Amino acid sequence: MGVSANRKFAGSYAEDPMCGRIALYTPPSRLARLLDASLDEELESEGGPSWNVAPSQTMLALVEPRPDDSAASSEAAGRVLRAFRWGLVPYWAGDPSIGNRMINARAETVASKGAFSSALSRRRCLVVADGFYEWQRDPVNPKRKVPYYFVRADGLPLTLAGLWERWQPPDRPEALLLSCTVITTSAGPDIEFVHDRMPVVVEAPDFDRWLSRAERDPEAVLPLLRPAPAGTLRSHPVSSLVNSPRNDSPELIVEVEAPPPEEPVPTLFD
DNA sequence: CCAGACGTTGTT
DNA sequence: GTCTGG
């Protein structure tokens, strides 16, 4: 058994696509086709369409299967689309709650952190998303946050640099938890007006290098962890309904009018 | 060497 | 497992 699951990939999907929080509503079969991957056997029972995937919930990611992996024995399958819990739980962890604090890894430091070192060498993945949300903080009133939705400008699904792990409870070796984290870097030109960080976007020509199990030298893959160049992403402001992880509907990605910036509050010294 | 931690974000 | 700190 795999991963924590909380929704079913069944029934209605958005027909067309038009970190953190992401959206993942394109059906797995279509994602696999678009990304030239095969579907993990257990995928159909894991997760479901969501416009508001939060840490601790199920994400989908591409991995290169091991040669002995059952998913690899089926046909071409250079890569497999598989379900993971968002929040990395290293296999040496005594308690899976560590995953709550491992939802991102910084590209600048990932190679020098004990918690990520092993996964960076041997367990890299590409987190698949239709889009992701970033919150713009009002410089006058930092408590006021305006959410923006980001997608690829070319309409393809996002493929975000990630790491994954397998974890087994000490007392229940049969209960396998697959988990993952999203690598972040400084914001590129498409994003910096909202936020100073962004998830690392990996482009199709780099998929094989990032996913390669044979490549165990972090130095060989770190150059891929760079901000997305201008024009990669497009974005629009969305409703603050997305703020609550309890809300989940297509309405969350609908463009709304950006609220005007808050007027500076006069102070005694103005 | 051993022991102990293993993370990022944003905010002040 | 792997890194940092002592």
Next chain:
DNA sequence: CCAGACGTTGTT
């Protein structure tokens, strides 16, 4: 990331 809770004892 944001929202929401923030606790222990003992009893069923």
Next chain:
DNA sequence: GTCTGG
């Protein structure tokens, strides 16, 4: 303020 849960 800080931690947990989604």
